[in-house]
Amino acid sequence: MTATKGLEGIVATTSSISSIIDGVLTYRGINIDELAENATFEEVAYLLWYGKLPNQSELDGLIRQLGEFAPVPAEVIEQLKLYPKNSNSMAALRTAVSSLALYDAEANDMSPEVNVRKAIKLQAQLPTVIAAFARIRQGKDPIQPKSGVSVAYNFLYMLSGEEPSEVAVKALDQALVLHADHELNASTFAARVTVATLSDIYSGVTSAIGALKGPLHGGANEAVMVMLEEIGSLANVESYINDKLANKVKIMGFGHRVYKDGDPRAKHLMKMSRELGKQQNNLELYEMSVKIEELVTGQKGLKPNVDFYSASVYTTLGIARDLFTPIFAISRLSGWTAHILEQYENNRLIRPRAEYTGPANAKYIPIAER
Ligand SMILES: CC(=O)SCCNC(=O)CCNC(=O)[C@H](O)C(C)(C)COP(=O)(O)OP(=O)(O)OC[C@H]1O[C@@H](n2cnc3c(N)ncnc32)[C@H](O)[C@@H]1OP(=O)(O)O
Numbered sequence: 102m103t104a105t106k107g108l109e110g111i112v113a114t115t116s117s118i119s120s121i122i123d124g125v126l127t128y129r130g131i132n133i134d135e136l137a138e139n140a141t142f143e144e145v146a147y148l149l150w151y152g153k154l155p156n157q158s159e160l161d162g163l164i165r166q167l168g169e170f171a172p173v174p175a176e177v178i179e180q181l182k183l184y185p186k187n188s189n190s191m192a193a194l195r196t197a198v199s200s201l202a203l204y205d206a207e208a209n210d211m212s213p214e215v216n217v218r219k220a221i222k223l224q225a226q227l228p229t230v231i232a233a234f235a236r237i238r239q240g241k242d243p244i245q246p247k248s249g250v251s252v253a254y255n256f257l258y259m260l261s262g263e264e265p266s267e268v269a270v271k272a273l274d275q276a277l278v279l280h281a282d283h284e285l286n287a288s289t290f291a292a293r294v295t296v297a298t299l300s301d302i303y304s305g306v307t308s309a310i311g312a313l314k315g316p317l318h319g320g321a322n323e324a325v326m327v328m329l330e331e332i333g334s335l336a337n338v339e340s341y342i343n344d345k346l347a348n349k350v351k352i353m354g355f356g357h358r359v360y361k362d363g364d365p366r367a368k369h370l371m372k373m374s375r376e377l378g379k380q381q382n383n384l385e386l387y388e389m390s391v392k393i394e395e396l397v398t399g400q401k402g403l404k405p406n407v408d409f410y411s412a413s414v415y416t417t418l419g420i421a422r423d424l425f426t427p428i429f430a431i432s433r434l435s436g437w438t439a440h441i442l443e444q445y446e447n448n449r450l451i452r453p454r455a456e457y458t459g460p461a462n463a464k465y466i467p468i469a470e471r
């Protein structure tokens with residue numbers, strides 16, 4: 102038995118949800134470029150869960166359900182108030198999702214219709230939990246979600262308590278479309294491993310949130326913003342990046358396990374970053390990001406991934422840095438749950454082997470002789 106480090110190149114399951122073939126990403130066979138330009142996040146979530154685009158009445162039905170499920174149990178809001186104010190936002194989300202299961206009478210019901218309903222419920226409740234946490238830690242009251250509006254609108258509304266601009270809603274909606282699914286990425290794999298034991302959907306999503314949190318995966322979008330803040334201005338980019346590269350420090354938001362010629366999602370986020378910057382008459386973050394890309398691609402051949410330009414996009418939308426990865430979770434929840442449903446449909450326990458590298462024939466030594 103020989104181990105493949107990081108399972109690189111290992112095909113661990115079949116899936117009909119999303120594909121990355123020759124650098125092209127599709128959801129259910131539809132090119133991400135087409136979806137990014139035309140689809141709303143709710144259409145994409147429906148596509149991932151049901152395997153087809155919704156017609157108008159199906160879409161209206163989903164938006165209605167999302168509105169009905171969006172309020173979270175009062176007990177969960179009370180618990181959020183007890184979390185330390187400086188809690189890591191992904192840790193808070195991981196805890197809150199685990200807690201949501203305790204207040205869902207259907208949490209352990211494994212029938213397929215109930216599992217789809219729980220996927221929609223979680224999709225509706227994640228934004229409410231994150232926005233409530235963000236407000237509570239600022240000493241503000243949470244805002245009740247609206248019904249009949251998009252996930253992007255509701256999240257921005259619940260964060261600030263004000264009607265979000267059309268531009269902001271459209272930008273966030275497009276970012277949600279772009280992050281919704283990505284084949285067997287680490288957090289989706291974690292979700293599938295968990296539910297392949299026939300554990301429940303909340304357990305799968307809690308595992309996935311834990312995996313997304315790390316800076317080699319979803320946590321990279323926050324790490325990119327930390328870097329942009331450390332750099333501070335366009336004039337400092339070159340010396341900062343050259344220094345990091347010379348010291349073999351990884352530049353967050355670059356590189357990818359699967360894409361070697363660039364992440365097809367990055368160009369959409371780059372464009373969004375430029376357009377939002379222009380609208381606000383402040384292109385500094387965008388220009389700094391472009392300069393970083395020039396240097397990192399020029400010197401290392403590494404291309405930006407989905408996390409790189411999303412940092413300047415979310416900051417330009419006025420969103421706090423530590424909510425970037427939770428926003429990724431809001432979007433990826435649709436993909437995680439689609440994969441969980443697919444795993445249940447054709448389940449087999451996921452249990453690979455390890456190549457043993459420890460000592461052989463070791464003997465037990467009585468404690469007095471050690
Ligand atoms: C949504 C997402 O999850 S997208 C990914 C988000 N993560 C990041 O942006 C973090 C920065 N990037 C990385 O750490 C990596 O590129 C990963 C984790 C995305 C992929 O990792 P792997 O496929 O294991 O690639 P690995 O880390 O082995 O990199 C291969 C080589 O490129 C280098 N490299 C990879 N990414 C970077 C980077 N961002 N900056 C500098 N060098 C890098 C590695 O140091 C390594 O060099 P070496 O061969 O000289 O040792």
Ligand SMILES: O=C([O-])CC(=O)C(=O)O
Nearest residue numbers: 282283285286287358407
């Ligand atoms: O697929 C991966 O390894 C990481 C990624 O880009 C994602 O999850 O969107």
